[in-house]
Amino acid sequence: MRTSQMLIPxxxxxPADAEIESHKLLLRAGMITKLVSGIYSFLPLGYRxxxxxxxxxxxxxxxSEAQELxxxxxxxxxxxQSSGRWDVFGPEMFKLKDRHGRDFCLGPTHEEIFxxxxxxxxxxxxxxxxxxxxxxxxxxxxxxxxxxxxxSREFVMKDAYSFGxxxxxxxxxxxxxxxxxxxxxxxxxxxYMVVDADTGAMxxxxxxxxxxxxxAGEDVIAYCEKCGYAANSEKAECLLDNEDDIISSESxxxxxxxxxxxxxxTVEEATQFLNCDAKDLVKTLLYKAxxxxxxxxxxxxRELNETKLRNYLGCTELQMADAETVSEITGADxxxxxxxxxxxxxxxxxxxxxxxxxxxxxxxxxxHLINVNINRDFKASAIRDIRTIAEGDICxxxxxxxxxxxxxxxxxxxxxxxxxxEAAGCAYIDENGKEQYMVMGxxxxxxxxxxAAIVEQxxxxxxxxxxxxxxxxxxxxxxxNTAEGPQxxxxxxxxxxxxxxxxxxxxxxxxxxxxxxxxxxxxxxxxIRITVGRKVSDDIVEYKCRKTGKVVELSSTQAIEKxxxxxx
Ligand code: ATP
Ligand code: MG
Numbered sequence: 001m002r003t004s005q006m007l008i009p010x011x012x013x014x015p016a017d018a019e020i021e022s023h024k025l026l027l028r029a030g031m032i033t034k035l036v037s038g039i040y041s042f043l044p045l046g047y048r049x050x051x052x053x054x055x056x057x058x059x060x061x062x063x064s065e066a067q068e069l070x071x072x073x074x075x076x077x078x079x080x081q082s083s084g085r086w087d088v089f090g091p092e093m094f095k096l097k098d099r100h101g102r103d104f105c106l107g108p109t110h111e112e113i114f115x116x117x118x119x120x121x122x123x124x125x126x127x128x129x130x131x132x133x134x135x136x137x138x139x140x141x142x143x144x145x146x147x148x149x150x151x152s153r154e155f156v157m158k159d160a161y162s163f164g165x166x167x168x169x170x171x172x173x174x175x176x177x178x179x180x181x182x183x184x185x186x187x188x189x190x191x192y193m194v195v196d197a198d199t200g201a202m203x204x205x206x207x208x209x210x211x212x213x214x215x216a217g218e219d220v221i222a223y224c225e226k227c228g229y230a231a232n233s234e235k236a237e238c239l240l241d242n243e244d245d246i247i248s249s250e251s252x253x254x255x256x257x258x259x260x261x262x263x264x265x266t267v268e269e270a271t272q273f274l275n276c277d278a279k280d281l282v283k284t285l286l287y288k289a290x291x292x293x294x295x296x297x298x299x300x301x302r303e304l305n306e307t308k309l310r311n312y313l314g315c316t317e318l319q320m321a322d323a324e325t326v327s328e329i330t331g332a333d334x335x336x337x338x339x340x341x342x343x344x345x346x347x348x349x350x351x352x353x354x355x356x357x358x359x360x361x362x363x364x365x366x367x368h369l370i371n372v373n374i375n376r377d378f379k380a381s382a383i384r385d386i387r388t389i390a391e392g393d394i395c396x397x398x399x400x401x402x403x404x405x406x407x408x409x410x411x412x413x414x415x416x417x418x419x420x421x422e423a424a425g426c427a428y429i430d431e432n433g434k435e436q437y438m439v440m441g442x443x444x445x446x447x448x449x450x451x452a453a454i455v456e457q458x459x460x461x462x463x464x465x466x467x468x469x470x471x472x473x474x475x476x477x478x479x480x481n482t483a484e485g486p487q488x489x490x491x492x493x494x495x496x497x498x499x500x501x502x503x504x505x506x507x508x509x510x511x512x513x514x515x516x517x518x519x520x521x522x523x524x525x526x527x528i529r530i531t532v533g534r535k536v537s538d539d540i541v542e543y544k545c546r547k548t549g550k551v552v553e554l555s556s557t558q559a560i561e562k563x564x565x566x567x568x
Contacts, residue, residue, distance in 0.1 A: 003476075003508045003517075007044050009033075010520050020216040022455035023148030025464050029524045031451075031472075038145025038153035045524060046451070048472040050156070053450050054135050056187050056469065057158050064180040066131035066160055071113055073137050077103035079112035083423040088201045090316050094139045094153075106139035111202070111416065111442050114161040115424035118438060122163060125430050128438065129169040131177070133160030135447060147216065149452040150408065156448045162441040163421075165430065170415055170439045177443040181210055181411050184445070188454055189467035190410070195221050196231040197412060198307050201316075202442070204416040210445075211407030212453040221407045222389045226400035233404065234307035236389040237396040240350060254357050254371040256340075262366045265335025267300040270368055274359060277301075281359040282352050282372070284337040286321035286329060286344075289313045293321055293329055295342060297380075298349040298387045300359075305388040312347065312384050336361040340369055345381040348374070353383040408453045409446070416440040464525030465547050471504075474567050476526045478508040478517060480533040490556060491532040494541070497560050503567055522546065528566065530559050 009030035018024040026032045031046030042050055058068065077095075080086040086093070086105075094106040107113065114132060122130060138157045145153050162173030178194075185192050190212050197209040209232055211221050220233035231237075264270040271278050281300035286293060287309065294313065298304050310318045323334050329344060330337045338360035339346050352358075357371045374380060391404040418437040421427070427435040458465045468474065475498055479491035491507060498505040506526070508517050521529055531542040535553070543559045544551045554562065 001506050003506055004510050008520065008524065009043065010523055018148065020147050021459050022150065022216065022452035025455055025459055026148060026452065029464055032149065038142060040149060040152060045472040049451055049470055050448065052470040053188065053447055057135065057184055057445060057447065060180045060183045061133055061160065064131065064176045066133050068133055070134045070136055071110060073107050073139065075105055075107045075113060077105060079116055079424065080105065083112050083420055085112065085201065088316050092140050092142065094141050108138055108140045110159055111161065111420045112424060115420040115426040115440065118163045119424050119426035122428060125165050125428055128428060129162060129164035129173050131160055131162045131173055133158060147452070149448045151218065152448065155446065158445040158447055160443040163438040165428065165436065166439055170441050174413060174415055174441050177413055181413065185210060185410065187469050188450065189469060190454065191457060193221060193223065193230055193407065196235055198232060198235040199414060202414050202416070203419045204414045207412060207414040209409045210411035212410050212457060213405060214408050214453065214456040215406055216456050217406040217408040219407045219409050221405050222402050224395035224398060224400045224402055227395060227398035229395050229397040233388050234305065238350065238385050238387055238389050239394045239396055240354065241394065250376065252356055253373045253376055256369055256371050256377055258362050259368050259370055260366060261368045270359065271300065274368065274370065276359060282355065284339055284361055286326050286337060288319045288321050288325065289315040290317055293325060294345040294347060295337070295339065296347045296386055297339060297352050299351050302349065303388040305386055308386045309347065312382070312386065330363040332361065332363050333365045336363065336365050336367065338363050338369055339378040340372060346378065347386060348380040348383045349387045350383060350385050351387065353380065408449065408456065410450050410453050411445045413443045414441060416442050463523030466525040466527060468527050468567065471525065471527050473504045473506045473526055475503055475505040475528045475530060475563055476508050476521050477505060478529060478531045480514050480531060482509050482511060486536050487532050490536050494530060494556055494560060498563060501564050501568065503563055528563060
């Protein structure tokens with residue numbers, strides 16, 4: 001392709017609403033454009049990258065004997081109603097009605113639908129295990145669409161589903177998908193980790209996520225270098241620091257006192273004012289769990305883990321209560337809630353249950369209580385691990401020291417069991433002629449999110465540095481002066497020879513200054529640039545590697561051979 005004919009709408013300015021590198025660079029490089037929040041179109045260069053990523057996925061899925069098919073995105077409600085997820089997805093599901101008033105949705109994920117298809121097409125144990133997959137557009141009305149392709153409302157997912165006779169078949173399919181995912185992400189040049197994950201609304205007995213390490217990641221990974229433990233912080237279990245030191249003697253309890261703390265709303269303000277540590281204070285956080293208000297209590301320096309709290313409560317929607325609700329329930333402004341005298345469920349973090357003489361809000365604006373103690377001053381409804389693990393915490397596997405990093409979830413694999421096959425009545429006939437439910441697994445890759453994840457790990461001050469395996473084109477051939485015959489002729493010849501050899505090349509024949517063209521090519525991240533300049537009279541061209549910036553002078557034949565060696 002000649003660049004003069006291509007749609008490459010690069011931008012000089014960084015778009016105002018783009019916060020992370022991948023979002024900025026994909027927009028600036030003219031690879032995607034935004035329609036509305038969380039909805040993007042792929043322009044030609046971006047689409048080529050997407051297709052490359054899809055191709056790698058297709059090849060590796062085929063190697064794992066998974067078969068591709070495609071389902072509709074527009075789905076009638078029934079399948080999701082039988083599994084219960086019509087409600088569970090809540091506002092995240094895009095729902096609509098047809099002209100007859102019948103309920104439909106735009107599929108957020110397809111476990112139910114694949115179970116229905118397997119039910120009607122797979123009859124005998126002889127066909128099992130089997131893996132089916134699709135690469136298809138998904139719709140989720142995310143509460144906070146952001147970071148461009150990273151968390152969008154319309155995105156492409158590769159979703160695979162395995163059907164087996166029993167747990168053993170599931171283990172075989174799960175392992176085969178795990179291995180395929182490793183091959184896929186390796187080929188895309190990603191630095192990633194596999195971590196234990198929460199199964200969330202999906203259900204099932206276990207799951208793991210593939211996390212691309214990046215500061216831009218929305219997930220937090222807890223891992224231990226000593227024993228290899230790695231888990232999403234949503235899931236990572238928190239152990240007590242010093243279980244042996246806990247003395248429960250009530251003789252150590254001091255009398256509870258109410259102290260005036262005017263305007264001291266935050267943990268920092270209150271502890272500074274009371275001259276104590278955040279570890280001596282307990283935060284009382286009010287949550288709206290579906291329609292019920294509950295209080296969750298964690299130590300002042302800890303973070304509440306909403307996933308753990310949601311799992312304990314078994315609710316669909318969990319949100320922090322708004323200021324109005326807080327003052328209605330506690331009788332005080334936000335910042336002064338406390339457990340003493342509070343007539344709602346109080347869920348205590350494990351660690352809080354072992355604290356003595358601590359500080360809490362007094363449920364009265366401008367006041368805190370000090371020397372508060374559990375059982376004497378209030379009763380817990382439940383004591384659970386509801387905090388998020390932090391750097392330096394005890395490893396739940398070997399009691400070593402936990403490290404914490406950020407990651408982008410690009411893949412998630414689940415052992416589902418029979419939850420969806422039971423709901424859909426998806427059964428097979430076993431060797432004894434008896435009906436049995438199929439045992440399912442589900443395996444997702446965020447295909448459009450991968451585009452962003454690859455950019456996060458492969459960029460520099462000049463733009464994107466695509467790994468060869470996913471680059472939109474391998475080589476750009478650039479005649480410095482497009483008006484000059486010999487330069488143009490040689491460039492054209494190199495370009496043609498590369499195309500004949502099966503190399504994906506572009507010829508940069510734009511009538512712009514070379515500096516402008518070089519900047520664009522660096523920004524869009526073409527891995528190799530062959531520049532044809534004045535030395536063409538001696539058959540010398542420049543060969544430049546985008547990643548290292550290294551330039552060498554070669555004859556045109558040598559340059560072509562070098563490209564072929566790199567790419568083919
Ligand atoms: P997240 O926790 O990031 O919302 P999820 O657990 O809801 O992800 P899954 O249901 O497991 O995601 O979906 C499979 C894959 O689809 C994810 O691993 C992720 O890569 C991708 N994905 C999920 N939601 C989005 C989104 N809003 N935008 C882009 N990709 C997404
Ligand atoms: Mg999600």
